[in-house]
Amino acid sequence: MxxxxxxxxxxxxxxxxxxxxMLLLTLLWCVFLTYILxxxxxxxxxxxxxxxxxxxxxxIDRMDDRPQDRxxxxxxxxxxxxxxxxxxxxxxxxxxxxxxxxxxxIYSSDGAxxxxxxxxxxxxxxxxxxxxxxxGRTQKSEESDAEVTLVTPAGDWNxxxxxxxxGYYILPLLVCIPFLLFPAWLSIRIAMRPWNKVVHxxxxxxxxxxxxxxxxxxxxxxxQMVDAINVFLARVRESTERERIFIADAAHELRTPLAAMxxxxxxLQSYVSSDSxxxxxxxxxxxxxxxxxxxxxxxxxxxxxxxxxxVVVPVPLTTLVQERMAxxxxxxxxxxxxxxxxxxxxxxxxxIRERLxxxxxxxxxxxxxxxxxxxxxxxxxxxLDKSAQLRVSDAGPGISAELRxxxxxxxxxxxxxxxxxxxxxxxxxxxxxxxxxSNVCLNTSAEGGLMVTIEFPNQNST
Amino acid sequence: MKILLIEDDLDLGNGVRIALVDQGLDVIxxxxxxxxLQQLDACAPELVLLDLGLPDGDGMSLMTCLRQQFKGIxxxxxxxxxxxxxxxxxxxxxxxxxxxxxFVLAELLARVRALARRxxxxxxxxxxxxxxxxxxxxxxxxxxxxxxxxxxxxxxxxELLMLRTxxxxxxxxxxxxxxxxxxxxxxxxxxxxxxxxxxxxDGYVRTVRGVGYVIDTVPIQKGAG
Numbered sequence: 309m310x311x312x313x314x315x316x317x318x319x320x321x322x323x324x325x326x327x328x329x330m331l332l333l334t335l336l337w338c339v340f341l342t343y344i345l346x347x348x349x350x351x352x353x354x355x356x357x358x359x360x361x362x363x364x365x366x367x368i369d370r371m372d373d374r375p376q377d378r379x380x381x382x383x384x385x386x387x388x389x390x391x392x393x394x395x396x397x398x399x400x401x402x403x404x405x406x407x408x409x410x411x412x413x414i415y416s417s418d419g420a421x422x423x424x425x426x427x428x429x430x431x432x433x434x435x436x437x438x439x440x441x442x443x444g445r446t447q448k449s450e451e452s453d454a455e456v457t458l459v460t461p462a463g464d465w466n467x468x469x470x471x472x473x474x475g476y477y478i479l480p481l482l483v484c485i486p487f488l489l490f491p492a493w494l495s496i497r498i499a500m501r502p503w504n505k506v507v508h509x510x511x512x513x514x515x516x517x518x519x520x521x522x523x524x525x526x527x528x529x530x531x532q533m534v535d536a537i538n539v540f541l542a543r544v545r546e547s548t549e550r551e552r553i554f555i556a557d558a559a560h561e562l563r564t565p566l567a568a569m570x571x572x573x574x575x576l577q578s579y580v581s582s583d584s585x586x587x588x589x590x591x592x593x594x595x596x597x598x599x600x601x602x603x604x605x606x607x608x609x610x611x612x613x614x615x616x617x618x619v620v621v622p623v624p625l626t627t628l629v630q631e632r633m634a635x636x637x638x639x640x641x642x643x644x645x646x647x648x649x650x651x652x653x654x655x656x657x658x659x660i661r662e663r664l665x666x667x668x669x670x671x672x673x674x675x676x677x678x679x680x681x682x683x684x685x686x687x688x689x690x691x692l693d694k695s696a697q698l699r700v701s702d703a704g705p706g707i708s709a710e711l712r713x714x715x716x717x718x719x720x721x722x723x724x725x726x727x728x729x730x731x732x733x734x735x736x737x738x739x740x741x742x743x744x745x746s747n748v749c750l751n752t753s754a755e756g757g758l759m760v761t762i763e764f765p766n767q768n769s770t
Numbered sequence: 771m772k773i774l775l776i777e778d779d780l781d782l783g784n785g786v787r788i789a790l791v792d793q794g795l796d797v798i799x800x801x802x803x804x805x806x807l808q809q810l811d812a813c814a815p816e817l818v819l820l821d822l823g824l825p826d827g828d829g830m831s832l833m834t835c836l837r838q839q840f841k842g843i844x845x846x847x848x849x850x851x852x853x854x855x856x857x858x859x860x861x862x863x864x865x866x867x868x869x870x871x872x873f874v875l876a877e878l879l880a881r882v883r884a885l886a887r888r889x890x891x892x893x894x895x896x897x898x899x900x901x902x903x904x905x906x907x908x909x910x911x912x913x914x915x916x917x918x919x920x921x922x923x924x925x926x927x928x929e930l931l932m933l934r935t936x937x938x939x940x941x942x943x944x945x946x947x948x949x950x951x952x953x954x955x956x957x958x959x960x961x962x963x964x965x966x967x968x969x970x971x972d973g974y975v976r977t978v979r980g981v982g983y984v985i986d987t988v989p990i991q992k993g994a995g
Contacts, residue, residue: 665854
C-alpha cells in the first residue's frame with residue numbers, strides 16, 4: 309500500500325505529459341465555449357433569426373378576424389418559445405413575446421416587460437427598462453401595422469440559463485476526458501518506447517564496458533541525449549586508457565633497473581664466501597624477483613584490460629595449455645610438483661592467443677605456488693555441448709567460500725596466505741575471461757585445494 | 771669468446787659485463803649505436819647482446835643493419851618489451867634469441883652458450899646427462915659406457931630431449947618432429963618412448979602427464995607425500 313502511494317507520488321513524465329494534454333484541451337475547450345456563449349448572448353439565435361418573426365406575423369395577419377383564436381395560438385406559441393429558450397415561465401430569465409398593433413399591445417407573454425420598445429425595426433438592441441437590461445428586436449409586418457417584439461433578459465446570470473439549455477456544449481468534454489485518458493496514456497507509452505530502449509541499454513552496461521551506445525535512436529531528442537552520453541563515455545574511456553598506458557609505461561621503465569639490480573647481485577654472489585652474506589644476497593634476489601613479478605603482472609593486467617583491438621581468432625585451447633604447461637614445468641619441478649594434463653581431442657575456442665596465454669599462465673602459476681611441496685596440479689579440458697571447460701585444481705589450502713568473490717579484486721590477498729604474490733593473478737584471469745565472455749568459478753578440489761573452472765563459450769555457439 | 775654488449779643503461783651494462791667476464795668471456799661494452807657499428811668492424815665479435823632501447827636510435831634499426839652487414843654473428847636481444855608481438859618483431863628482424871628484462875644471469879649464460887653451440891656446430895660435441903651420453907655427429911648413444919642400439923625414431927626422440935635438457939617438450943612437438951604430422955591419431959609416440967625407456971633404462975626421461983617429456987639434468991625426487 310505504501311509502495312503504491314510512493315509510486316503514485318513519484319512524478320513520471322508520462323503523467324506530466326498527460327496532465328499537460330488534458331489541461332490544454334480543457335482550456336481550449338473553455339475558450340471556444342466562452343466565445344460561443346458570448347456570441348449567443350450578444351445576439352441570441354431566436355432574436356436574430358427571421359423565421360419566428362415571419363411565422364408570428366403571418367399568423368397575426370391571417371387571423372386578424374378571429375382575435376380570440378389568435379391570442380390563444382399566440383399564447384401557445386409563446387409557451388413553445390419559452391420552452392425552446394430553456395428559461396421556463398419566469399420572464400426575468402426567459403424569452404417574452406410582445407405583439408403590438410397600431411402601437412397597441414394586443415398580446416404579451418405572461419409577465420413580459422411590456423415597456424420594452426425598440427426604436428428601430430429589425431435590429432437587436434439593448435434596452436434599459438424596469439431596472440434591468442433586455443435584448444430585444446422588433447419586426448414590422450409588411451402588409452399590416454402589426455409589430456412583433458421578442459425580448460430576452462441580458463443580465464450576466466443569463467449565462468447559467470445558457471449553460472443549462474446549452475448543455476451539449478460542455479457535455480462532450482465531460483464525456484470525452486475519461487475516454488481520452490486511456491488512449492492518451494497508451495499513445496504516450498508507445499511513443500516513449502525508444503526512450504525505454506536507451507534506458508535499457510544503459511542499465512545493462514557493466515562498469516568495464518565504456519564503448520559508445522550502439523544503434524542510436526533516430527529521434528532527434530533522444531539522439532541528442534545519446535550523443536551526450538557517448539561523448540561522456542569517450543572522455544572516460546580516454547582517461548582510463550591514458551591511465552592504463554601510464555601504468556604500463558611505468559612498469560616498463562622499472563624493468564631495466566630491476567634487471568641491473570639482479571645481474572649485479574648475481575655477479576656479486578660468486579665473490580661472496582660467507583654464508584650469512586650469501587643469505588643476505590639471496591634476500592635481495594628474492595625481493596628483486598618479487599618486484600619483477602609484480603611489474604610483469606602489472607603489465608599483463610594492463611595488456612589484458614586493453615580494449616580488444618585485434619581480431620579474435622580460433623585458438624587451439626588444448627595445444628595452448630599443453631605448451632604453457634611445458635613452459636611452466638621447470639617452475640613446478642623446482643617445488644617437486646607434478647603437473648598433469650587431461651584432455652581428449654583438440655578444443656577450439658575464439659579469442660586472443662596472448663591474453664589466453666596469460667590467463668593459463670596465471671592459473672597454473674597460482675596452482676603451483678599454493679600447492680604443498682611434492683603435490684599435484686591437475687589441468688583438464690572438456691568439450692561440453694555448448695562450451696569448453698578448463699579446470700585447474702591443486703592440493704593447496706584453497707580459498708574459503710566467503711573470500712571467493714574478493715580474490716578477484718586487484719591486490720587483494722588472502723590474509724591467511726603466507727606465500728608471496730602480487731595479488732593480481734586472479735584479477736588478470738577474471739579480466740581475460742570476461743573478454744572471452746567466459747565465467748570464472750572457484751570451487752573446492754577433490755584434494756581439498758582450489759579448483760578454478762573457466763567456461764568458454766563454444767566457437768560454434770558464438 | 772668475444773661478445774659485443776650494446777646496452778645504454780650504466781648499471782645493467784656494467785653488471786652484465788662483469789658477470790660475463792667472470793665466466794671467462796671476453797666482453798666489449800658500448801653504449802651507443804655508432805660505437806657499436808665501429809666495434810663490429812674493429813673487433814669482429816662472435817656474439818652480440820643488443821638492447822633495443824638505445825638513446826641514439828632504435829635498436830631495431832641496428833638489428834637490421836647487423837643482419838645486412840654481419841650475417842653470421844648471432845644476436846640476442848635484451849629488452850623491456852616482452853609481449854608476443856614484440857618478440858615476434860625481434861625474431862623476424864633476425865635475432866637469434868630474445869631475453870626480456872629483468873632476466874636471470876643463469877638464463878643469459880644458458881642462452882649465450884646455446885647460441886655459441888648452435889653457431890659453431892656440434893663438432894666433438896657430446897651431450898651428457900647422468901651417465902647417458904649422446905654424440906651428435908656420430909649419433910652414438912651410450913649409457914654408462916655401454917653402447918645402445920636405437921632405431922631412427924628413438925634416436926631422434928632422445929636427441930630432441932637431450933638438446934633441450936630441463937625443458938618439457940610437448941607431445942605435439944615431438945610428434946611433429948618424428949612423424950612429420952600434426953594428427954596424433956595413434957599412440958605411436960608412447961610406443962617409441964616405451965621402447966627408448968626400456969633400452970636406456972628408467973630414470974632419464976620424465977613424463978609430464980598429458981603434456982610431454984623431459985630429461986632433467988638433476989633428477990627430481992618423486993613427491994614426498
